[in-house]
Amino acid sequence: MSLWIPESETxxxxxxxxxxxxxxxxxxxxxxxxxxxxxDGSLLLAHQCDExxxxxxxxxxxxxxDRIRHLKAGDAGIYDTLNQEQLxxxxxxxxxxxxxxxxxxxxxxxxxxxxxxTVTLKxxxxxxxxxxxxVPDSPLALILKANGPRxxxxxxxxxxxxxxxxxxxxxxxxxVDHLSRDSKWGTMSADWWKQFYDLPxxxxxAASFEIRFGWPTPREESAKAxxxxxxxxxxxxxxxxxxxxxxxxxxxxxxxxxxxxxxxxEGRVILEAIEALSPxxxxxxxxxxxxxxxxxxxxxxxxxxxxxxxxxxxxLDSERSPTAEDILVAGVIEKVxxxxxxxxxxxxxxxxxLGKTSTSGGNKNGLFPEYEFAYEEEYxxxxxxxLENESKVYLFGRSRPTGMYTLLQLLKPPSxxxxxxxxxxx
Amino acid sequence: xxxxDWPVGCPPEEATDANGTYFLxxxxxxxxPDGKDADARxxxxxxxxxxxxxxxxxxxxxxxxxxxxxxxxxFNRRWCSxxxxxxIWCFVASASLxxxxxxxxxxxxxxxxxxxxxxxKDLDVKARCGLFRGCEPTxx
Numbered sequence: 001m002s003l004w005i006p007e008s009e010t011x012x013x014x015x016x017x018x019x020x021x022x023x024x025x026x027x028x029x030x031x032x033x034x035x036x037x038x039x040d041g042s043l044l045l046a047h048q049c050d051e052x053x054x055x056x057x058x059x060x061x062x063x064x065x066d067r068i069r070h071l072k073a074g075d076a077g078i079y080d081t082l083n084q085e086q087l088x089x090x091x092x093x094x095x096x097x098x099x100x101x102x103x104x105x106x107x108x109x110x111x112x113x114x115x116x117x118t119v120t121l122k123x124x125x126x127x128x129x130x131x132x133x134x135v136p137d138s139p140l141a142l143i144l145k146a147n148g149p150r151x152x153x154x155x156x157x158x159x160x161x162x163x164x165x166x167x168x169x170x171x172x173x174x175x176v177d178h179l180s181r182d183s184k185w186g187t188m189s190a191d192w193w194k195q196f197y198d199l200p201x202x203x204x205x206a207a208s209f210e211i212r213f214g215w216p217t218p219r220e221e222s223a224k225a226x227x228x229x230x231x232x233x234x235x236x237x238x239x240x241x242x243x244x245x246x247x248x249x250x251x252x253x254x255x256x257x258x259x260x261x262x263x264x265x266e267g268r269v270i271l272e273a274i275e276a277l278s279p280x281x282x283x284x285x286x287x288x289x290x291x292x293x294x295x296x297x298x299x300x301x302x303x304x305x306x307x308x309x310x311x312x313x314x315x316l317d318s319e320r321s322p323t324a325e326d327i328l329v330a331g332v333i334e335k336v337x338x339x340x341x342x343x344x345x346x347x348x349x350x351x352x353x354l355g356k357t358s359t360s361g362g363n364k365n366g367l368f369p370e371y372e373f374a375y376e377e378e379y380x381x382x383x384x385x386x387l388e389n390e391s392k393v394y395l396f397g398r399s400r401p402t403g404m405y406t407l408l409q410l411l412k413p414p415s416x417x418x419x420x421x422x423x424x425x426x
Numbered sequence: 427x428x429x430x431d432w433p434v435g436c437p438p439e440e441a442t443d444a445n446g447t448y449f450l451x452x453x454x455x456x457x458x459p460d461g462k463d464a465d466a467r468x469x470x471x472x473x474x475x476x477x478x479x480x481x482x483x484x485x486x487x488x489x490x491x492x493x494x495x496x497x498x499x500x501f502n503r504r505w506c507s508x509x510x511x512x513x514i515w516c517f518v519a520s521a522s523l524x525x526x527x528x529x530x531x532x533x534x535x536x537x538x539x540x541x542x543x544x545x546x547k548d549l550d551v552k553a554r555c556g557l558f559r560g561c562e563p564t565x566x
Contacts, residue, residue: 004509020475028487028498029451029462029514030469032506049507051514078505096472116504121536184538258565262496 003052004113006089006102013098015039016060016090019046025072026121033078035068043068046090047082049113055099059109060088072121079117082106118245141199141237142293144168144277145210146286156209160285164211165201167289170276172197175243176236177376178269180341185232187339190377192218192229196236213293241295247274248291248302254311256318265400268319271312278309325399326354326408329371333386333393342404343383345371345395373397375407382410427547428528429484436481437544443525444543448488449495450558451502451515457555464554482533485542486554492518494539499564501536516565519558527557 021034022043032048043063050057061084070076089102089109146164151157176196179185199213216237218229246260247270259267279286291302331348348368373395375383386393392413397405428437450457450464457463470483489495495518503511523530528545532538545554 018474021473022475024480026505027482028502029466031473032502047506048510050509094472096469096474110509112509113507115507119501119504121505262500263493 003055003057003091004050004089004110005091006104006108008102008104008108011088011101011103013090013101016044016088016098016101019058019090019092019096019098021046023068025068035063045081047078047115049109049115054094056092056096057113058090058092059113060090060101062086074120077118077120078115079119082115116245118241140202140212140293141215141295142168142172142213143210143291144213145205145208145290145292146279146288147208147290148285148287150285151208157285160209163280163286164209164289167277168199168211168213169197171244171273172199172240173377174269174273174276175240177341178266179236179239181374185236186228188229188232189339190341195233196240215294237295243270244273244296246270248296248304250274251304251308251311254315256315259315259319264319268316271316274304275309275312275316278304278312279306281306281309327371327397327399327405328352328354329368329395329397330392330413331368331371331395332390333383334370334390336383336387338380338384340374341376341380342372342374343387343407345373347392349392371395371397372404373407374400374404375410379407379410383407386410386412428544429547432484432544433479433481436484437529437542438481438531441529441531441542441544444523444527444530445525446490446523447520448490448523448530448541448543449492449518449520450486450488451495451499451564452517452519452558452561453514455517455519455561457517457519457558457561459552459555462551464558465551468551481544482542485533485544488523488530488541488543489537490539490541492520494537496564498537498540505536516563517561518564519561521557521559523557 015038016036017039020036021031022037023035024031024033025035025045026033034046036044036046038044043065044060045063045068046058046060048056048058059082061082063081067076067081071078071081083106087104087106089104090098091100093099144164144167146160148160151160176193180188180193195216195218199215200217201211202214203212204210205212216233218233243261243266250258250260250271251274260270261267277289277291279289288303288305291304296302328351329345329348330350331345333343334346335344337343348371351368351371394409394411394413395405395407396409396411397407399405452458452463454463459465462469464486466486467484470480487498489498499511499515499518502515523543526546527549528543530541530543532540533542534540
């Protein structure tokens, strides 16, 4: 890979002076985004976008002090700040002094050399007003439009309505369930978390069926949110937006060797969320979903097709196979944390670890340790029923990095009359 | 002992002895001193300006766990550009830092656990790079 060099003609580097930072806006291993004072006295913004063989490439544009304030506060993005008519590309050498400069158009810059259109400085974004989301200029969080040759103004089957609504619901819920298990958000009620996936529908369009979802709004009982809650709320919206965008970008160039997101677990969650947003492969009405709204602010239209869903499924299948550590546990659910949606299984009589090794006999006394599972809301009723009845159940789960398992299936033993086969009532 | 040319009061009094495993984003496997891995100071010095007198400019960004190092990579990729991130932060390596290696302090930022490590004077960039092992790609 070599340093990007524009095809346009070079221009003088004189006005950039020694390229000395006046105010550093982003520093990581050295100043990456900073202002500098040009020799003619104008304020410029320099943003590093490339580096190779001891040379670094910077996008440089005039900027106002007000814009810098907004950039630092997290309510202006670096992409929009650079997207100006007057733009230069300056190459600096080993000495960090300008070697050559080009006058360029923003559209000439390769996509791989540009920042993400939605990124802002997160550390200060939390200070933004509670009413603002990641894209405060958008009145809607998510727009999902189902297209297909048989969907028309007066011919929207209920199955299309259901698939569109449940696609949005399931996709966001998958992400929110993942986020809610991170202890950094503190203890929030299940109802509080629900606002992020049970979005208010603000409108419908039937020509090609479309649902327009508004931003998450606190439910009535939690309307008087504390500052901390509001800050968390904004951060969670940012996280949802980031994860959805990462998934959509992966789908545009699906590499079977990679996953979107920051780690493998998050990658799986992201793909499952985008899978839910894609048209069902079995249905005959919906050919594609057009996805938009403030949660997803990519520069190009986002269209998810049945092929998208198939690609994701193939990737998830390969992820789920041999290396996954799945477990089957037979025991009694003795403890449930409804807020965290976690359960503890004790009085374990059987435990089979699939994938790597198998165990079936427990320790020398035939006893097994207790197991902890995290479960999703769809299992709540079954879990609470099993807790109340103290009945033996079979739990199928997948290991998580924390040592806990994710509940994938919960089954009762075949004889419903036996309340507790391991410890029958006297 | 820390370099005499660092600003007065640097490292800060609040910094504590390094003691534990830390993760570093780097551009080559193994870490390359010539590639400026584990060397933020020289870049700042060459650029000059007031930032050169900022104590943070003398430190090296590390993270207490690989998840947070990757989260920082993800942010850098979005903020700077995909090309730059893939070039200079494409690997993550770990080191067991001891008090003899210097002091650390959480400075936060885009990732809450973002920590500055101020290495001891006798630990030049080559020695620093030698501490970090177990390189693996930042993006799986």
